[in-house]
Amino acid sequence: MEEHQSKPVIAIVGAGLIGSGWAVVFARAGHPVRVFDPSEGVRARVLSWANVSLDEMTETGLVEDPKSILERITVLDALESAMEGAVYVQESVFETVEAKAAVSRSIDALLGDGVIVGSSSSGIPSSRFTAECKNRDRFIIAHPVNPPHLIPVVELVPASWTAEGVVNFVADLMNEVGQKPVRLTQEIDGFVMNRLQGVMLNEAWALYEDGIASIADLDVAISHGLGPRWAFMGPFETIDLNAPGGIEDYAYRLRDLFTGMVREPRGWSDEVIRKATDERRTILDAADLAARRAWRDAMLGRLAAFKKSQELQD
Amino acid sequence: MEEHQSKPVIAIVGAGLIGSGWAVVFARAGHPVRVFDPSEGVRARVLSWANVSLDEMTETGLVEDPKSILERITVLDALESAMEGAVYVQESVFETVEAKAAVSRSIDALLGDGVIVGSSSSGIPSSRFTAECKNRDRFIIAHPVNPPHLIPVVELVPASWTAEGVVNFVADLMNEVGQKPVRLTQEIDGFVMNRLQGVMLNEAWALYEDGIASIADLDVAISHGLGPRWAFMGPFETIDLNAPGGIEDYAYRLRDLFTGMVREPRGWSDEVIRKATDERRTILDAADLAARRAWRDAMLGRLAAFKKSQELQD
Numbered sequence: 001m002e003e004h005q006s007k008p009v010i011a012i013v014g015a016g017l018i019g020s021g022w023a024v025v026f027a028r029a030g031h032p033v034r035v036f037d038p039s040e041g042v043r044a045r046v047l048s049w050a051n052v053s054l055d056e057m058t059e060t061g062l063v064e065d066p067k068s069i070l071e072r073i074t075v076l077d078a079l080e081s082a083m084e085g086a087v088y089v090q091e092s093v094f095e096t097v098e099a100k101a102a103v104s105r106s107i108d109a110l111l112g113d114g115v116i117v118g119s120s121s122s123g124i125p126s127s128r129f130t131a132e133c134k135n136r137d138r139f140i141i142a143h144p145v146n147p148p149h150l151i152p153v154v155e156l157v158p159a160s161w162t163a164e165g166v167v168n169f170v171a172d173l174m175n176e177v178g179q180k181p182v183r184l185t186q187e188i189d190g191f192v193m194n195r196l197q198g199v200m201l202n203e204a205w206a207l208y209e210d211g212i213a214s215i216a217d218l219d220v221a222i223s224h225g226l227g228p229r230w231a232f233m234g235p236f237e238t239i240d241l242n243a244p245g246g247i248e249d250y251a252y253r254l255r256d257l258f259t260g261m262v263r264e265p266r267g268w269s270d271e272v273i274r275k276a277t278d279e280r281r282t283i284l285d286a287a288d289l290a291a292r293r294a295w296r297d298a299m300l301g302r303l304a305a306f307k308k309s310q311e312l313q314d
Numbered sequence: 315m316e317e318h319q320s321k322p323v324i325a326i327v328g329a330g331l332i333g334s335g336w337a338v339v340f341a342r343a344g345h346p347v348r349v350f351d352p353s354e355g356v357r358a359r360v361l362s363w364a365n366v367s368l369d370e371m372t373e374t375g376l377v378e379d380p381k382s383i384l385e386r387i388t389v390l391d392a393l394e395s396a397m398e399g400a401v402y403v404q405e406s407v408f409e410t411v412e413a414k415a416a417v418s419r420s421i422d423a424l425l426g427d428g429v430i431v432g433s434s435s436s437g438i439p440s441s442r443f444t445a446e447c448k449n450r451d452r453f454i455i456a457h458p459v460n461p462p463h464l465i466p467v468v469e470l471v472p473a474s475w476t477a478e479g480v481v482n483f484v485a486d487l488m489n490e491v492g493q494k495p496v497r498l499t500q501e502i503d504g505f506v507m508n509r510l511q512g513v514m515l516n517e518a519w520a521l522y523e524d525g526i527a528s529i530a531d532l533d534v535a536i537s538h539g540l541g542p543r544w545a546f547m548g549p550f551e552t553i554d555l556n557a558p559g560g561i562e563d564y565a566y567r568l569r570d571l572f573t574g575m576v577r578e579p580r581g582w583s584d585e586v587i588r589k590a591t592d593e594r595r596t597i598l599d600a601a602d603l604a605a606r607r608a609w610r611d612a613m614l615g616r617l618a619a620f621k622k623s624q625e626l627q628d
Contacts (some may be wrong), residue, residue, distance in 0.1 A: 077481030219548025234533025
């Protein structure tokens with residue numbers, strides 16, 4: 001690396017959309033970033049994708065010097081080259097236990113003293129794929145929300161053998177690059193974010209199955225009702241502000257209401273999935289899904305810029 | 315009413331924060347609004363509160379002519395005067411069955427031909443307080459999220475005896491004044507919004523009770539992670555865009571994950587409430603709750619203005 005670089009090098013392993021997003025996150029914060037992916041086709045897309053993304057972020061005011069950021073990203077065709085000089089490896093390969101275990105073994109074999117590895121795994125805990133690594137105490141889950149360069153959060157999930165210092169190192173690094181850490185004390189199915197999202201999805205499917213409201217109206221309840229405040233406040237701060245005496249006052253007033261609503265576990269039946277799909281396809285044609293995804297990402301970028309302008313990043 | 319007014323008159327009954335917010339909503343859309351509250355102290359605050367709110371909304375670009383809007387609001391000291399000439403009554407009195415039943419009887423006795431009544435009740439279904447009304451087929455729940463003038467949503471919950479035409483009338487009116495309706499087909503505990511909010515709260519409390527993450531970090535998972543997209547997309551659109559083949563593809567890939575996470579019903583124990591309260595009070599002193607509420611409302615206003623600027627109101 002060039003000697004005038006003051007920030008430590010970060011290695012990105014697996015350079016699909018998540019890995020590429022991570023490359024932008026670290027480079028944006030001033031880190032030299034070394035990217036590896038085994039696929040030549042994937043490697044070829046990283047810089048052009050980053051270039052387009054950085055241009056969009058510049059337009060909305062999220063970044064100021066896209067050229068310098070892009071210059072800090074180097075794409076390499078060997079894992080060893082990408083890890084050279086890196087203090088941290090962000091792994092984002094395909095999410096199967098087999099793929100995660102294989103890449104973790106390869107990273108483990110090349111791991112320098114004190115180098116730490118975070119996996120972007122959204123659901124597989126690291127204990128299921130790092131048990132055989134000799135440096136398994138330096139592996140942790142660092143799970144982003146897609147796209148990581150526009151959603152400033154990361155879940156940190158240690159395995160039972162992850163060293164406490166590793167959690168602290170990654171939390172500090174993530175804070176430094178603007179990805180607010182959510183620290184879990186232990187592994188749990190779905191981690192925190194998929195659990196919070198999951199309970200809402202389960203309830204929404206059940207309400208739909210029972211014919212209480214349409215797909216479109218259930219979406220409106222969030223996008224026009226509950227969602228706007230969640231863009232800048234979590235559920236606990238929300239209830240803390242929603243009763244005169246704060247969270248305790250709210251909890252005693254409303255726990256019977258909320259705990260009384262719990263329903264029996266319910267699957268998402270094939271029939272209700274088919275019905276919901278038909279309803280969604282009348283709202284958005286399958287041919288328009290890609291365009292709507294681009295709209296979503298543009299909106300997330302603009303909302304991130306709005307939050308930044310309101311000093312809501314922290 | 316003055317004869318050059320082209321929009322129908324709306325009556326507001328109960329003029330606390332919710333009723334006052336509704337007055338601004340209807341007046342903003344061009345309706346003459348006639349407000350009644352039995353308390354002289356409450357009546358005295360309506361216009362000054364509306365004045366301040368409209369000034370804030372003007373600053374963020376949400377409204378353009380606050381003076382005209384304010385002029386459309388008239389505060390009256392008799393229910394009968396407020397209901398004079400009104401086509402729709404929005405009732406927002408204190409939320410007990412007794413108070414709702416009493417005011418519904420009074421409104422019922424004065425109800426002109428075809429006039430419709432929506433109650434702001436957030437949890438009590440109208441069948442529990444309109445059964446004795448002679449015009450009970452014209453009563454419906456029209457439940458806003460607080461504050462209604464900044465959160466553009468309303469839940470419409472018919473009782474079994476509410477006429478279908480009444481639901482359609484209120485849905486059209488709400489669309490016309492910019493409050494997107496969420497139509498429920500029948501009464502259900504918590505309606506839709508408190509059910510969706512409630513399942514997330516129940517899960518967040520359980521994760522906290524089990525020591526998985528701190529109050530602050532659980533809040534970050536939403537405010538920095540899941541919340542931003544929910545500010546403009548509901549859960550079904552979110553998953554429709556989150557798998558290559560849309561909602562059906564997503565559902566078959568992930569239903570086992572999400573339905574497998576369902577936990578046993580869990581109360582919010584006194585102990586966990588006390589612990590959470592202590593943690594919130596280290597983040598925000600009780601003395602600062604009011605200031606933080608003002609911040610929240612300012613942010614909701616700015617976010618609403620941002621969404622309007624992005625043409626995200628519909």
